[in-house]
Amino acid sequence: MCGIVGYIGTQTADEILLAGLEKLEYRGYDSAGIATVADGQLHCIRAKGKLHNLRSKMEAAKTGAYLGIGHTRWATHGKPEEHNAHPHLDTHGRIAVVQNGIIENYRELREELQQKGHEFRSDTDTEVIPHLIAEYLSDSLQEAVRQTVDRLQGAFAIAVVCADFPDELIVARQQAPLSIGFGQGEFFCASDTPAIVPHTRAVLSLDNGEMAKLTPLGVEVYNFEGDRLKKYPRTLNWNPILVEKQGFKHFMLKEIYEQPGVVRASLETYANVNWQPDDTDTMPIHLGIPDAVLNDLEHIHILACGTSWHASLVGKYLIEQLAGIPTMVQYASEFRYAPSPLTANTLTIGVTQSGETADTLAALSAERQRRSHLADNLKPRLLGITNRPESSLGQLVPNIIDTCAGIEIGVAATKTFVAQLMAFYFLALDLAYRRQTLLTSKIQEILTDLRQLPAQIELILESQERYIEELAHEFGETKDFIFVGRGLNFPVALEGALKLKEISYIHAEGYPAGELKHGPIALLDSKVPVVSIALPGNTYEKVISNAQEAKARDSRLIGVVSLNDEEAAHTFDNLLPVPEVNEWLSPIVAVIPLQLLAYHIAARRGLDVDQPRNLAKSVTVE
Numbered sequence: 073m074c075g076i077v078g079y080i081g082t083q084t085a086d087e088i089l090l091a092g093l094e095k096l097e098y099r100g101y102d103s104a105g106i107a108t109v110a111d112g113q114l115h116c117i118r119a120k121g122k123l124h125n126l127r128s129k130m131e132a133a134k135t136g137a138y139l140g141i142g143h144t145r146w147a148t149h150g151k152p153e154e155h156n157a158h159p160h161l162d163t164h165g166r167i168a169v170v171q172n173g174i175i176e177n178y179r180e181l182r183e184e185l186q187q188k189g190h191e192f193r194s195d196t197d198t199e200v201i202p203h204l205i206a207e208y209l210s211d212s213l214q215e216a217v218r219q220t221v222d223r224l225q226g227a228f229a230i231a232v233v234c235a236d237f238p239d240e241l242i243v244a245r246q247q248a249p250l251s252i253g254f255g256q257g258e259f260f261c262a263s264d265t266p267a268i269v270p271h272t273r274a275v276l277s278l279d280n281g282e283m284a285k286l287t288p289l290g291v292e293v294y295n296f297e298g299d300r301l302k303k304y305p306r307t308l309n310w311n312p313i314l315v316e317k318q319g320f321k322h323f324m325l326k327e328i329y330e331q332p333g334v335v336r337a338s339l340e341t342y343a344n345v346n347w348q349p350d351d352t353d354t355m356p357i358h359l360g361i362p363d364a365v366l367n368d369l370e371h372i373h374i375l376a377c378g379t380s381w382h383a384s385l386v387g388k389y390l391i392e393q394l395a396g397i398p399t400m401v402q403y404a405s406e407f408r409y410a411p412s413p414l415t416a417n418t419l420t421i422g423v424t425q426s427g428e429t430a431d432t433l434a435a436l437s438a439e440r441q442r443r444s445h446l447a448d449n450l451k452p453r454l455l456g457i458t459n460r461p462e463s464s465l466g467q468l469v470p471n472i473i474d475t476c477a478g479i480e481i482g483v484a485a486t487k488t489f490v491a492q493l494m495a496f497y498f499l500a501l502d503l504a505y506r507r508q509t510l511l512t513s514k515i516q517e518i519l520t521d522l523r524q525l526p527a528q529i530e531l532i533l534e535s536q537e538r539y540i541e542e543l544a545h546e547f548g549e550t551k552d553f554i555f556v557g558r559g560l561n562f563p564v565a566l567e568g569a570l571k572l573k574e575i576s577y578i579h580a581e582g583y584p585a586g587e588l589k590h591g592p593i594a595l596l597d598s599k600v601p602v603v604s605i606a607l608p609g610n611t612y613e614k615v616i617s618n619a620q621e622a623k624a625r626d627s628r629l630i631g632v633v634s635l636n637d638e639e640a641a642h643t644f645d646n647l648l649p650v651p652e653v654n655e656w657l658s659p660i661v662a663v664i665p666l667q668l669l670a671y672h673i674a675a676r677r678g679l680d681v682d683q684p685r686n687l688a689k690s691v692t693v694e
């Protein structure tokens with residue numbers, strides 16, 4: 073979504089703000105702007121389009137200011153035009169505001185302010201904020217911002233500077249993330265930590281209903297009632313190198329290549345290497361979640377969006393088939409308005425790579441709220457699965473499985489999907505062990521096979537990338553793709569189609585292979601390739617039959633098949649072979665060639681793989 077940065081200190085703000093925005097551009101990128109305060113004046117520069125447009129404009133207009141705020145936008149209210157780009161100013165151009173979120177009551181506020189003579193210049197909801205601050209401003213900027221946030225409804229994070237307060241940067245948070253970085257005589261704010269970690273790892277995340285005053289001397293945190301709070305920064309333990317491309321052409325490709333390491337890290341964190349099937353003293357999996365959360369479960373509800381929703385569908389399959397617990401997966405954006413009936417002893421899991429998706433957070437909050445006053449067996453049991461435990465999700469739910477994937481910059485999720493799948497393997501095996509739904513020897517077998525995965529993913533990357541890059545050339549004109557899979561690999565077909573749509577803008581759909589004949593087959597002809605996941609297992613024969621049905625309609629057939637499948641060449645026009653794995657683990661090896669296919673088709677078309685049009689890495693509005 074949008075990105076906010078702010079700086080106050082002893083260095084020139086322009087370059088720090090631009091560099092910060094570059095780190096946040098993956099979250100939203102249709103326009104950008106910066107406002108700085110120098111020589112008693114506010115200087116504001118904005119540009120439509122990618123950040124390099126703003127950078128070029130700024131070359132000619134450096135101010136040498138030590139204080140400023142910046143923003144990269146993903147349009148919600150008002151088209152992506154320069155006049156709608158942030159920062160927004162008050163009528164006299166003395167106050168500048170950047171905002172992330174949505175001000176729901178902006179229409180009433182705008183009318184009220186227009187009647188008082190305020191001149192509006194954009195179509196955005198944000199512009200009411202500088203005008204309201206101007207309305208309340210007398211001798212304290214902080215107090216004017218406090219009175220302003222009191223009037224705002226919705227989810228927002230804001231940063232404010234004013235030409236009349238050259239030593240103050242005010243920030244406030246309500247349901248949208250905002251962190252403060254503590255340097256030596258300089259302070260930073262940002263909606264996401266990648267903009268801060270190149271300067272300092274001492275970071276304080278504001279909670280909802282909190283605001284802060286940053287000055288060259290320090291940071292004071294207050295609640296919206298104006299009471300001073302005692303809060304201290306913590307040290308982030310991640311490496312700024314994670315947010316560099318390290319020689320790869322795109323973050324997406326780098327993140328695809330990080331997957332063996334991510335799988336290794338999650339195995340090291342959660343799988344107990346010393347456990348043996350006859351060992352009753354220790355558990356095979358250590359998730360660090362209290363027994364009261366995981367024991368005696370009767371139902372599991374999973375809430376997620378996008379790629380995380382696909383991972384959750386695999387999770388449902390694993391939990392139901394391995395641990396025997398009825399599991400429901402719902403789009404978080406639907407759950408809040410049509411919640412599932414209340415069931416007893418239910419674990420609700422929110423899955424979100426960013427930990428900031430507004431739909432998922434809102435659904436989890438609604439679930440917590442509706443259950444909190446009920447009897448013990450109906451009380452909320454909440455768990456989050458994320459690679460960003462420091463996110464808003466981490467503050468909302470008491471239990472987190474950190475997927476060990478680190479930050480992901482490419483908008484199209486790759487390593488975080490695989491990492492979420494790993495979390496579901498561990499959860500399903502842990503529950504199966506507790507409930508004795510699997511023989512301990514079977515649990516050990518799956519754990520042994522999981523340990524083979526990093527090397528198997530490396531093999532796919534080494535052996536397949538060049539071939540897939542070549543193959544991608546052949547789809548320069550293709551307008552539609554169909555992906556099919558069955559059982560555990562139906563969600564992988566959905567994910568393969570989503571990856572292609574997101575970054576290549578080719579229309580693509582995923583179906584359960586058996587459903588092809590019930591409608592989608594009408595779309596097939598020689599111009600519509602079908603990608604089929606046909607890996608060994610109990611649906612293999614059926615998937616091959618479904619592929620033959622597509623072949624009979626002249627579709628070009630691409631098969632994700634096992635390296636040992638000697639028959640596959642008779643069915644498929646192109647083969648994407650992967651090592652033969654335990655059927656339960658097939659989604660992890662199946663998705664790798666699909667990620668590479670989407671990547672190379674988009675890269676071949678010369679598209680902006682890491683920042684595809686209209687998308688944002690995390691969507692912090694509902």
Ligand code: G6P
Nearest residue numbers: 377378379380424425426429688
């Ligand atoms: C956005 C992204 C998708 C992502 C979805 C859910 O729409 O573009 O790639 O899958 O949000 O994100 P989350 O952070 O909740 O996993």
